[in-house]
Amino acid sequence: MTTLTPTEDETMLRDAARGFLDDAAPVSNLRANRDAGRPYDPALWDEMVKMGWAGVLIGEDDGGSDMGFAAANTLAEEMGRTLAASPFLSTAVIAATTLRRAGAPGLAEIASGAATYALAIDEGPKFAPAATRMAARADGNGFSLSGTKTFVGEGTSATRLLVLAQSEAGPTLFSIDAERAGISREKLDLVDSRDHARITFDDVVATGEDVVGEVGQGLAALAPGLRAGQAALAAELTGLSAGAFAMTAGYLKERKQFGRHIGSFQALQHRAAHLWSEIEVTASTIVNAGRVLDATPDEADLAVSLAKARATETANLAVREGVQMHGGIGMTDDFDMGFYMKRARVAAEWLGDYGYHAAVVARARGDAA
Amino acid sequence: MTATDDARLDAFRDEIAGWIDANAPSSLRDRPFSEDDICWGGKRWTFKSEDQKTWLDACAARGLTAPTWPVEYGGAGFSRAQDKIFRETLDRLRVKKPLDSFGLWMLGPALLAFGTEEQKRHFLPQITRGEIRWCQGYSEPGAGSDLASVQTHAEDKGDHWLVNGQKIWTSYADQADWIFALIRTDREAPKHRGISFMLIDMESEGVTTRPIRLISGKSPFCETFFDNVRVPKSYGEGISSIVGEENRGWDVAKHLLTHEREMIGGGGSGLTGGRSVASVLADDGVDDPVIRARAMKLGVDELAMNLTLERYKDMAKQGGVGNASAMLKYYGTELNKARFELLMAAGGSDALAWDGVHGTLAPEWLRTKANSIEGGTSEVMLDILAKRVLELPSE
Ligand SMILES: Cc1cc2nc3c(=O)[nH]c(=O)nc-3n(C[C@H](O)[C@H](O)[C@H](O)COP(=O)(O)OP(=O)(O)OC[C@H]3O[C@@H](n4cnc5c(N)ncnc54)[C@H](O)[C@@H]3O)c2cc1C
Ligand SMILES: Cc1cc2nc3c(=O)[nH]c(=O)nc-3n(C[C@H](O)[C@H](O)[C@H](O)COP(=O)(O)OP(=O)(O)OC[C@H]3O[C@@H](n4cnc5c(N)ncnc54)[C@H](O)[C@@H]3O)c2cc1C
Numbered sequence: 001m002t003t004l005t006p007t008e009d010e011t012m013l014r015d016a017a018r019g020f021l022d023d024a025a026p027v028s029n030l031r032a033n034r035d036a037g038r039p040y041d042p043a044l045w046d047e048m049v050k051m052g053w054a055g056v057l058i059g060e061d062d063g064g065s066d067m068g069f070a071a072a073n074t075l076a077e078e079m080g081r082t083l084a085a086s087p088f089l090s091t092a093v094i095a096a097t098t099l100r101r102a103g104a105p106g107l108a109e110i111a112s113g114a115a116t117y118a119l120a121i122d123e124g125p126k127f128a129p130a131a132t133r134m135a136a137r138a139d140g141n142g143f144s145l146s147g148t149k150t151f152v153g154e155g156t157s158a159t160r161l162l163v164l165a166q167s168e169a170g171p172t173l174f175s176i177d178a179e180r181a182g183i184s185r186e187k188l189d190l191v192d193s194r195d196h197a198r199i200t201f202d203d204v205v206a207t208g209e210d211v212v213g214e215v216g217q218g219l220a221a222l223a224p225g226l227r228a229g230q231a232a233l234a235a236e237l238t239g240l241s242a243g244a245f246a247m248t249a250g251y252l253k254e255r256k257q258f259g260r261h262i263g264s265f266q267a268l269q270h271r272a273a274h275l276w277s278e279i280e281v282t283a284s285t286i287v288n289a290g291r292v293l294d295a296t297p298d299e300a301d302l303a304v305s306l307a308k309a310r311a312t313e314t315a316n317l318a319v320r321e322g323v324q325m326h327g328g329i330g331m332t333d334d335f336d337m338g339f340y341m342k343r344a345r346v347a348a349e350w351l352g353d354y355g356y357h358a359a360v361v362a363r364a365r366g367d368a369a
Numbered sequence: 370m371t372a373t374d375d376a377r378l379d380a381f382r383d384e385i386a387g388w389i390d391a392n393a394p395s396s397l398r399d400r401p402f403s404e405d406d407i408c409w410g411g412k413r414w415t416f417k418s419e420d421q422k423t424w425l426d427a428c429a430a431r432g433l434t435a436p437t438w439p440v441e442y443g444g445a446g447f448s449r450a451q452d453k454i455f456r457e458t459l460d461r462l463r464v465k466k467p468l469d470s471f472g473l474w475m476l477g478p479a480l481l482a483f484g485t486e487e488q489k490r491h492f493l494p495q496i497t498r499g500e501i502r503w504c505q506g507y508s509e510p511g512a513g514s515d516l517a518s519v520q521t522h523a524e525d526k527g528d529h530w531l532v533n534g535q536k537i538w539t540s541y542a543d544q545a546d547w548i549f550a551l552i553r554t555d556r557e558a559p560k561h562r563g564i565s566f567m568l569i570d571m572e573s574e575g576v577t578t579r580p581i582r583l584i585s586g587k588s589p590f591c592e593t594f595f596d597n598v599r600v601p602k603s604y605g606e607g608i609s610s611i612v613g614e615e616n617r618g619w620d621v622a623k624h625l626l627t628h629e630r631e632m633i634g635g636g637g638s639g640l641t642g643g644r645s646v647a648s649v650l651a652d653d654g655v656d657d658p659v660i661r662a663r664a665m666k667l668g669v670d671e672l673a674m675n676l677t678l679e680r681y682k683d684m685a686k687q688g689g690v691g692n693a694s695a696m697l698k699y700y701g702t703e704l705n706k707a708r709f710e711l712l713m714a715a716g717g718s719d720a721l722a723w724d725g726v727h728g729t730l731a732p733e734w735l736r737t738k739a740n741s742i743e744g745g746t747s748e749v750m751l752d753i754l755a756k757r758v759l760e761l762p763s764e
Contacts, residue, residue, distance in 0.1 A: 020371075260764050268761075273755045
């Protein structure tokens with residue numbers, strides 16, 4: 001029987017990741033990236049690649065470290081704590097899992113850091129892969145892709161794109177070079193100061209070799225990578241909650257008003273204790289998602305959506321309370337709490353919002369709405 | 370975890386399912402949960418049916434009323450993994466638990482942690498066989514959340530204690546055989562240091578109870594009075610009437626409250642047992658998008674809480690949870706209350722009867738309101754978390 005407590009290996013990985021990120025990617029890095037107009041720090045990603053993080057879900061034959069989904073979640077959670085920006089989630093989690101399961105090429109390049117990926121899937125303001133309308137018209141032996149994708153994480157910097165489009169046979173997933181003729185990428189300036197793009201495809205030529213999985217089976221091909229990505233994003237949000245909470249609890253112990261520490265006011269104590277409880281309850285869903293993904297990756301919808309739904313809500317509470325309990329200073333750009341709030345909002349929408357995942361949970365429980 | 374461990378647990382799963390199937394009377398299966406079906410045991414217990422007694426005796430003989438207790442004290446010596454499988458199998462086959470009691474939930478764990486060998490051998494098997502029913506004498510009119518202010522007092526009379534005072538909110542005191550109580554044995558000491566954890570026979574002269582009626586219409590709890598009650602210092606060789614050291618009953622009480630909190634926190638949640646809001650809506654043909662949306666959110670939170678209970682059990686096994694168990698109590702009881710609010714809303718006017726289409730939903734809903742009061746209120750739980758776990762300043 002597996003337990004919901006961390007294994008020794010997981011604890012070691014967490015400690016190592018935390019030590020590294022505190023040092024190499026504190027929140028001040030995000031601020032520096034933002035002020036320099038840079039989506040992420042390539043030197044930081046190089047370091048992560050060297051530590052085997054890019055290959056966390058890639059087999060050893062392809063140069064990966066093959067540590068599994070629980071380990072990937074642990075890394076994502078620690079990145080969330082300091083808001084470390086990197087291509088980790090899009091590339092090492094979503095693309096690596098998708099390509100690996102489909103037996104598609106590209107894994108060695110991910111593990112070595114030679115390639116980064118972005119998932120081009122959304123077409124409107126809400127995540128709805130099944131409603132994909134972008135066209136993949138039959139064209140000779142191949143396809144011609146036309147349409148627009150939005151809210152593409154790592155969209156301006158990725159060297160390759162995973163893109164979902166409708167062929168005659170149904171939704172089909174393609175893996176293509178991001179510089180291919182007909183692709184134009186426009187930076188989206190979103191509140192979290194990270195790399196997001198709107199990508200327009202104008203008669204982009206794709207061949208049968210670019211198809212991931214089967215033609216017409218794009219949703220199935222994408223499912224394993226999406227689940228892994230949603231779980232890792234939930235983990236990131238949980239790390240983010242813990243990071244924001246640590247700042248807030250620290251402030252409650254330090255700030256004095258009315259001649260006392262504000263943390264001695266019961267009105268704030270009870271809210272802090274409630275928030276801590278929410279974080280604890282959500283943490284259980286993250287561990288569980290990692291366990292279920294590692295054991296039965298194809299039966300993980302419930303576990304993953306439970307984690308993403310909980311993590312979204314908990315992070316939202318953590319950052320709202322974070323700003324409120326800091327008073328005026330919480331509203332300032334000089335202070336880091338705002339970065340947590342903004343990333344939490346973006347991550348709440350990415351790969352399915354609360355309602356999307358709560359509906360998956362309800363369906364899986366047989367309480368269909 | 371190795372493959373052989375897994376194989377062994379699989380074999381255990383089959384064996385225990387086979388045993389339950391062969392021994393559980395059919396009248397105790399496939400029934401929705403109802404408080405009326407609980408078997409509490411004790412000298413005054415009248416079994417609801419012959420089958421209820423058969424099932425209790427069969428389980429007790431195999432140690433299955435207290436699966437994780439050591440075999441020598443009437444348990445089955447199950448590991449945590451085995452216990453989980455046993456509980457899951459009961460749920461899956463929809464078989465009633467053979468016995469529920471304060472002895473199992475509260476006194477037993479306290480005796481296992483603090484009792485002498487003789488106390489354990491004397492008291493624990495009586496609990497597992499369902500022979501003695503215990504009640505909990507903590508709260509007093511002046512000592513609720515501030516439990517360490519208890520005033521019920523014992524005077525040292527050489528070979529016995531002379532106990533005087535009053536307890537209140539004592540659940541099932543009128544049906545219990547014995548009471549474990551917090552009694553002040555040193556009035557001079559600081560309030561936490563003068564309390565003893567005392568075991569008292571409810572048949573002793575001078576003990577009286579008076580039932581109090583709850584808003585749910587039931588009267589499961591009482592005022593309990595002690596008037597010059599003589600409590601022997603010893604019930605036999607090594608069997609002191611005090612558990613743990615004299616005047617150090619607060620340590621025992623705290624340990625026991627931790628168990629109580631985990632138990633109340635885990636009650637009534639989620640996947641196992643209980644009806645779903647969706648099924649109540651379906652039964653009534655009600656289509657209300659707001660209730661549905663709230664039910665979806667509740668569903669998410671219940672699943673997350675169930676996992677948290679499992680995770681905390683794993684943590685407890687690996688060295689303890691400590692004050693963080695206050696979170697389980699707080700979160701679990703608030704969730705259970707929310708669940709019953711929604712069930713009532715889903716049932717509409719059909720749910721308002723004391724006993725109607727939805728059975729006893731209305732009194733159960735009322736009863737859940739006590740979840741966040743009994744065993745320490747939600748506010749007290751949040752205080753514990755803020756002060757002990759988060760270590761927020763006191764000034
Ligand atoms: C956008 C903006 C505009 C502003 N404009 C002006 C302006 O024009 N002029 C001006 O003078 N000021 C202005 N302020 C300052 C504002 O009035 C203060 O920020 C506010 O009074 C809170 O004080 P503080 O920031 O020191 O927070 P603190 O007082 O340090 O509060 C921190 C946290 O502790 C809580 N807290 C404090 N005391 C207690 C207590 N006794 N019990 C429970 N909780 C408590 C607070 O509610 C808060 O959540 C402005 C602030 C902002 C954000
Ligand atoms: C159904 C039921 C069964 C029970 N069974 C038993 C039993 O078997 N044995 C037993 O000994 N007791 C039992 N109790 C008693 C229960 O443990 C007490 O009711 C509980 O500890 C609260 O004490 P009180 O009722 O005196 O409320 P009080 O302590 O007077 O509290 C009143 C309100 O004030 C709040 N409050 C108190 N202190 C603080 C604080 N420091 N900060 C913020 N808010 C505070 C409380 O949270 C509550 O909302 C039972 C109670 C119920 C309802």
